[in-house]
Amino acid sequence: MSDLSVVAEPGRQDIVMTRTFDAPRDVVFRAMTDPALLPKWWGLRETETVVDRFDFRSQGNWRIVERDADGQEYGFHGVIHDVSAPESYTQTFEFEGMPGHVLMETHRLEEVDGGTRYTSTAVFQSVEDRDGMLASGMETGAGQSMDQLEELVRSLV
Amino acid sequence: MSDLSVVAEPGRQDIVMTRTFDAPRDVVFRAMTDPALLPKWWGLRETETVVDRFDFRSQGNWRIVERDADGQEYGFHGVIHDVSAPESYTQTFEFEGMPGHVLMETHRLEEVDGGTRYTSTAVFQSVEDRDGMLASGMETGAGQSMDQLEELVRSLV
Numbered sequence: 001m002s003d004l005s006v007v008a009e010p011g012r013q014d015i016v017m018t019r020t021f022d023a024p025r026d027v028v029f030r031a032m033t034d035p036a037l038l039p040k041w042w043g044l045r046e047t048e049t050v051v052d053r054f055d056f057r058s059q060g061n062w063r064i065v066e067r068d069a070d071g072q073e074y075g076f077h078g079v080i081h082d083v084s085a086p087e088s089y090t091q092t093f094e095f096e097g098m099p100g101h102v103l104m105e106t107h108r109l110e111e112v113d114g115g116t117r118y119t120s121t122a123v124f125q126s127v128e129d130r131d132g133m134l135a136s137g138m139e140t141g142a143g144q145s146m147d148q149l150e151e152l153v154r155s156l157v
Numbered sequence: 158m159s160d161l162s163v164v165a166e167p168g169r170q171d172i173v174m175t176r177t178f179d180a181p182r183d184v185v186f187r188a189m190t191d192p193a194l195l196p197k198w199w200g201l202r203e204t205e206t207v208v209d210r211f212d213f214r215s216q217g218n219w220r221i222v223e224r225d226a227d228g229q230e231y232g233f234h235g236v237i238h239d240v241s242a243p244e245s246y247t248q249t250f251e252f253e254g255m256p257g258h259v260l261m262e263t264h265r266l267e268e269v270d271g272g273t274r275y276t277s278t279a280v281f282q283s284v285e286d287r288d289g290m291l292a293s294g295m296e297t298g299a300g301q302s303m304d305q306l307e308e309l310v311r312s313l314v
Contacts, residue, residue, distance in 0.1 A: 013170040013280060059236050061216040079216050079236040081249040081259055090259050092238040092249065102238055102247050104261040106282060123170060123280050125263060 004146055006139050013130050015138070017120040019146050023153035025109045025116045029086035031152050032107065038064070041148035044141055047074075058083045062091070078102075093122070101129050161303055163296050170287050172295070174277040176303050180310035182266045182273045186243035188310050189264065195221070198305035201298055204231075215240045219248070235259075250279070258286050 004019045021028050031037050035054035043049045043066045052063040052075075063077040075096035081104075083089045090106045103124045110117045124130035164173045178185050188194050192211035200206045200223045209220040209232075220234040232253035238261075240246045247263045260281045267274045281287035 011168055012284075014282075059218040079238050079249070081236050081251070082257075088257075090249070092236070092247070092261065094238070100239075100245075102261065102263070104249065104259065104280070104282075106259070121282055123261070123282055125171075125261075125278055125280055127169075 002143070002147060002150070004143055006142065008130065008134055011127060013125075013127055014121055014123045015130060015133065017118075017122075017142060019118050020112065021116045021118060021150055021153050023115060023157045025111050026086045027156050028116045028118065028149075028153050029109055031149060031156060033083075033085075033089065037152060040152045041145055043145060045144050045148065052077075056080060056083065056089075101125065101132075103129070103133070159300070159304060159307070161300055163299065165287065165291055168284060170282075170284055171278055171280045172287060172290065174275075174279075174299060176275050177269065178273045178275060178307055178310050180272060180314050182268050183243045184310050184313050185273045185275065185306075186266055188306060188313060190240075190242075190246065194309065197309045198302055200302060202301050202305065209234075213237065213240065213246075258282065258289075260286070260290070 002019065005017065007016045031041065033056045035051045035056065038051050038054060039049040042064060046069065048067040050065045050067060052065055054062040054064070056062070058080060060080045061078070062080065063075060066074045076093065077096065078092040078094055081090040081092070086109060088106060088108045090104065092102055092104050094102045103122050105120055105122045108119045124133065159176065161176045162174065165171070188198065190213045192208045192213065195208050195211060196206040199221060203226065205224040207222045207224060209222055211219040211221070213219070215237060217237045218235070219237065220232060223231045234251055234253065235249040238247040238249070243266060245263060245265045247261065249259055249261050251259045260279050262277060262279045265276045281290065
């Protein structure tokens with residue numbers, strides 16, 4: 001059962017998301033960061049995820065495209081600031097449909113009894129940008145991604 | 158005379174800095190982003206600024222070292238997310254003395270009567286990180302950097 005928590009306190013500029021996965025930390029880290037595995041969990045269930053590039057190293061860059069049933073494409077890209085495998089990485093993130101609105105995400109994985117605790121902190125350039133992301137249905141999308149990631153990591157152990 | 162403004166509202170995660178420069182926008186942009194010119198304004202007056210690398214393009218990376226009178230070195234590095242010359246660029250920033258604390262800065266330049274208006278928005282992973290940066294004397298350092306930048310751009314026009 002998912003224990004997903006998405007916290008966005010009023011007036012702040014961040015969204016903090018936590019979830020526990022039933023798999024060892026190195027498996028979760030690999031599933032999150034291996035470009036061959038990303039299409040299996042990233043994005044909504046009904047869209048196809050295409051990894052255009054994902055150079056997963058400190059100072060590498062990435063671009064992912066979501067393609068819906070009508071063939072409409074939605075691009076996302078960013079830069080990876082730091083990688084400390086298998087504990088954490090920090091990256092920037094921009095939806096190409098809203099150029100100039102950039103957020104920075106830090107993903108952390110901790111070993112806990114029986115699995116791995118994931119914490120993502122996304123920080124936005126303004127409160128308005130953050131609230132816009134919430135209004136766009138980010139919570140539903142993140143929930144679907146996290147459920148697909150849980151299915152993936154279970155299949156890998 | 159400097160019109161530097163540094164705003165950090167309570168409970169928020171950002172610092173917004175503005176200043177007007179008495180020079181055309183393209184000159185200010187070049188002074189801010191040309192690795193050959195960076196040592197002339199970046200950092201404190203009493204330190205020497207050494208550009209280790211500064212690959213100024215979208216998805217490039219940078220590292221700058223400040224060296225004080227005793228030869229002590231302080232490293233800073235990050236990744237450039239997007240460049241829209243001469244209007245704006247977004248980058249990450251990490252002081253190597255506090256690894257794991259990353260901020261994201263967006264720098265914007267606007268043409269105004271008689272010069273250029275600069276706005277920098279730095280967003281931090283937490284309110285505590287932001288307040289720590291303020292407590293470290295960031296305002297003094299930024300003021301010195303901006304004054305040196307003003308001297309530089311005046312010499313370039």
